[in-house]
Amino acid sequence: MRHTTLGTGSTVPVTGLSFGAAGIGNLYTPVGPGQAREAVDAAWDAGIRYFDTAPHYGLGLSERRLGAALRERPRNAYTLSTKAGRLLEPVPGAGTAEPDDLAHGFAVPATHRRVWDFGADGVRRSVEESLTRLGLDRIDIVYLHDPDDHAEEAFTQAYPALERLRAEGTVGAIGAGMNQTAMLTRFLRETDTDVVLCAGRFTLLDQSALTELLPEAAARGRSVVVGGVFNSGLLADPRPGATYDYATAPPALLDRALRMDAVTRRYGVPLRAAALHYPLRHPAVASVLVGARSAAEVRDAAALADLPLPDDLWAELRAEGLLTENGATA
Template sequence: MPQTANPIGKHGLELPRLGLGTASLGNFLGTVTDEQAVETIELARTSGIRYFDTAPLYGHGLAERRLAQGLAGAPRDEVVISTKVGRLLRAGAPRDESQYFDGQPFYTDVPEQGPVWDFSYEGVRTSLAESLERLGTDRVDILNLHDPDNHFAEASTTAYAALHDLREEGVVRGIGAGMNSTGVLTDLVRECDLDVVLLAGRYTLLDQSSMADLLPACTDRSTMVIVGGVFNSGILIDPKPDARFDYVPADEARIERAQRIQEVCRSFDVPLAAAAIQFPLAHPAVASLLIGARSATELQDDFDLLDVPIPGALWRRLQTEGLLAEDVLVPAGR
């Protein structure tokens, strides 16, 4: 799967059009074995994927360690790796309720060390050093602030200062922020010199809310967007009554809307998931798409979905029926 790469920022970074996100490989919403995770990463690499995104939060270090195993033997200069800062993994960490739903954790069967918020200057540098040890490498290419929703003051000052200095020192080539909401992310783009943002779930076939603030700001500042969460936690694969949206059970209105989109797709013999995975790539600010597969089988399914021909008439039907706004940029029909 040969890929073109997009130049990002002014520090020699090029970002492939397709990447592998590793939250699921850190036991997100279900346990994955080491062997299953490594097999998925190895298939991604042998299939031509050269960009891999991870974070300390993902499996409390599991995803970073598994990524190191999956990339073992790969020439370091042939892959782009991004990880995140803002949380340190510490023994005795207090329970973070944002990582639970209905009393159950999003990440299962994880190491005892838990995440502790830290957007201080030293916290960022310490987080990177600990990630490099887990990843078994001397550098990452992109470093993102992770979920600074309630930490904007520190994220935009001390944490950003650390990212800026690391980029100036040549330790990383790109800096950014990753979130699944747009308000704080937009403010960070406007106030800080970010190369990229990683946006999860807010530019999808079901939710284009980022068009109101983040995407225009990124266009104005030449900040490129990495899109994740294209299936909105599975509702854009199968919008059944118990489907999830943003990691928790979806409400009836979202399920109904997803089902209407699915009906349009079916009328063109196109799987809903194919339209969902291809949709975000049409926006000029989107530099890369992250696939969040938890197995080699899921990853191959995603590759197949990317190859499904989708006629332009499908997108026009969605717009005619009010399921996509008229000004949404859609892929060229094929």
């Protein structure tokens, strides 16, 4: 498994393939505690040593399950990231019979409500509460989570709070995680972030991160973690009705994915393997984050990561007009 240290100023290591823990927080459908533990164990057995979670995922369930699975491991043997920006406030009188949280995407009882808070005190409180849920002594990376509509507060209060936590040694590296590139590029230009997490914007079907974000990261010696490499399903299983960014894929994108699939199959490679490998071809990308809810999904991702992909495959994708020379779609 490939290992990289984030940026040029941190000592935080990550593996090229990382485990996204939203699934074990009951994303969309319930996952039993045994299945969740088996998924984390399978990731460990596959050599994955970077695990990502957030309070948002299952109203803290993801953090609790991930912490329980990792606590018995040597603490210096893995890297853990979580996020700040949403505090979890108990709903008075709530219990297990309360309505579910599926409106936010998670099959858990709605015992808490999410409160946006990118204030300095809110960030520090979020980190302290995450440490309690995780049951660990430290967090290696903290990302500001989806600050899209909170830019001023994020830059003037939340980010300086992260800098103080890093200086105190409470966290090892800091950054922001979003589904867009513009504000992440601003973080790279205006702050001393170590890493940014970019979801869905550097894939075989969307290379918008190539315009500014990735060149900026490379020029400044910062790292990028890439999530959403399957664009929520289309690049994992291209077929009519497949989803792209959580909606039914438009016909033009479905056609492009099917054409890519035909090319990769000529080389005996599933499209999802090419989707996973593609971001790692850029020097600024430190890790590809793949969400998993079962041991089988983890093992599949690890097997895809181990597949050798010939240079001719990428050359043919370019020749077919599916990728241009710099990787962008034609």
